[in-house]
Amino acid sequence: MTVSLPILLLPLGCHRGRFPDVPPGYREFAYVSNGGSNTVSVLDLVYLRQDRTLQVGIQPSGLAVNPKRNEIYVVNTGTASGNGSVSVVDTDANRVVATIPVHKLPYSIDVDVAGRRAYVANSGSNTVSVIDLDHRREIAVAGTGEQPGLARISPDMRTLVVTNRGSNSVSIFAVALYTVDGYSAPPVKHSDANPAPHLRASFSDCKGATDAVILPNSSKAFIACSDGNLVMAVSLAAAPNLWAAKQDPSLLTDHMLAFLNVGENPIQLALKPDGGEIFCSNFASGTFSEINTQTNEVGGTYPIGSKPVFGIVDAQNGTLWVSNFGSDAINLWSIDDSQKAGSVHTGHAPDALAFSADQHLLLAADAQSGDVAVIRTVTAGGDGPTLFTILPAGAKPNDIVVKSMPGKP
Numbered sequence: 001m002t003v004s005l006p007i008l009l010l011p012l013g014c015h016r017g018r019f020p021d022v023p024p025g026y027r028e029f030a031y032v033s034n035g036g037s038n039t040v041s042v043l044d045l046v047y048l049r050q051d052r053t054l055q056v057g058i059q060p061s062g063l064a065v066n067p068k069r070n071e072i073y074v075v076n077t078g079t080a081s082g083n084g085s086v087s088v089v090d091t092d093a094n095r096v097v098a099t100i101p102v103h104k105l106p107y108s109i110d111v112d113v114a115g116r117r118a119y120v121a122n123s124g125s126n127t128v129s130v131i132d133l134d135h136r137r138e139i140a141v142a143g144t145g146e147q148p149g150l151a152r153i154s155p156d157m158r159t160l161v162v163t164n165r166g167s168n169s170v171s172i173f174a175v176a177l178y179t180v181d182g183y184s185a186p187p188v189k190h191s192d193a194n195p196a197p198h199l200r201a202s203f204s205d206c207k208g209a210t211d212a213v214i215l216p217n218s219s220k221a222f223i224a225c226s227d228g229n230l231v232m233a234v235s236l237a238a239a240p241n242l243w244a245a246k247q248d249p250s251l252l253t254d255h256m257l258a259f260l261n262v263g264e265n266p267i268q269l270a271l272k273p274d275g276g277e278i279f280c281s282n283f284a285s286g287t288f289s290e291i292n293t294q295t296n297e298v299g300g301t302y303p304i305g306s307k308p309v310f311g312i313v314d315a316q317n318g319t320l321w322v323s324n325f326g327s328d329a330i331n332l333w334s335i336d337d338s339q340k341a342g343s344v345h346t347g348h349a350p351d352a353l354a355f356s357a358d359q360h361l362l363l364a365a366d367a368q369s370g371d372v373a374v375i376r377t378v379t380a381g382g383d384g385p386t387l388f389t390i391l392p393a394g395a396k397p398n399d400i401v402v403k404s405m406p407g408k409p
Contacts, residue, residue, distance in 0.1 A: 041394055084106040127148070171199060231280055262291075328345060
């Protein structure tokens with residue numbers, strides 16, 4: 001049952017109770033994909049209320065935000081007998097403005113830092129789709145391993161990492177680069193006639209390959225091998241003109257660095273914004289593992305709660321927030337102090353997490369109660385975080401993202 005707590009907010013541009021001020025015209029929304037109702041819930045984070053519900057495709061799952069334009073993208077997984085699609089949501093108007101066909105059983109989507117290309121792993125067709133976001137169409141398809149679940153594009157836009165759960169493998173693709181107006185892209189360019197990613201390397205023995213993260217400098221990828229209780233560390237090939245690569249030719253190739261022993265059933269990787277550490281949620285053992293990304297070593301594995309499923313680190317690199325699917329709570333871990341720093345109750349079975357733009361709110365999609373827990377990360381007087389309210393969503397929420405937009409002059 002959805003619970004609403006009383007909220008008192010004053011008009012935009014005024015002091016909003018105990019919340020940070022926002023300028024006139026500022027807007028910020030959270031978007032929640034509801035796999036059981038074929039909808040996306042739009043939540044107003046300025047007034048903390050449900051704004052509207054958008055009808056999308058069948059079984060919406062993964063979401064992604066465009067960093068350069070006011071759009072978000074919704075992966076519609078569809079059915080095993082038919083192809084999926086991607087819904088384009090205009091966040092200015094909060095309406096669906098396009099639907100882009102892809103292939104069978106897509107689950108996740110990633111957008112490059114230029115906001116011009118998106119990558120969708122199609123689990124049912126063993127492919128990855130390349131989407132031109134300017135023209136809202138698929139422009140290339142590349143073969144992957146079996147049952148690809150996630151495609152992750154590197155910050156330098158040169159490398160695409162795909163996790164293949166069915167074949168227990170990881171595919172590394174060289175991405176066809178393109179000229180971006182106003183963006184300092186690497187010097188290598190491609191002909192728009194051939195935008196398909198090229199398979200550069202593949203690595204096996206990653207049982208149940210699921211999540212992946214790429215370091216901010218695009219030098220390494222870490223992959224959760226969910227069925228093997230391991231995390232794979234991979235060195236990603238550097239650009240040929242990189243000074244360090246000229247000194248060390250081994251940097252010019254993709255190669256496996258290490259398999260790291262973590263807890264049971266690692267399913268999600270949370271990267272610190274500074275790239276120095278990764279926190280791996282180990283679902284079956286109720287723990288998380290701390291990984292040093294420079295040394296490729298596990299610093300420790302610690303209890304955090306029942307069935308930890310998702311972690312996120314704040315912008316100050318100081319606090320890890322972990323949703324515990326089995327205990328209806330989010331636990332905090334002080335990274336500097338290496339100890340638990342609190343716990344906040346949520347709805348039933350919290351899963352995906354997202355911060356508001358200024359991180360004064362943490363949002364948790366509650367998978368079984370069909371709502372979103374809104375947590376104040378800092379309260380008046382510097383007290384610990386508290387549950388502020390719970391907002392309605394739809395059936396079986398899968399993912400949540402946030403998009404903020406400044407006021408128009």
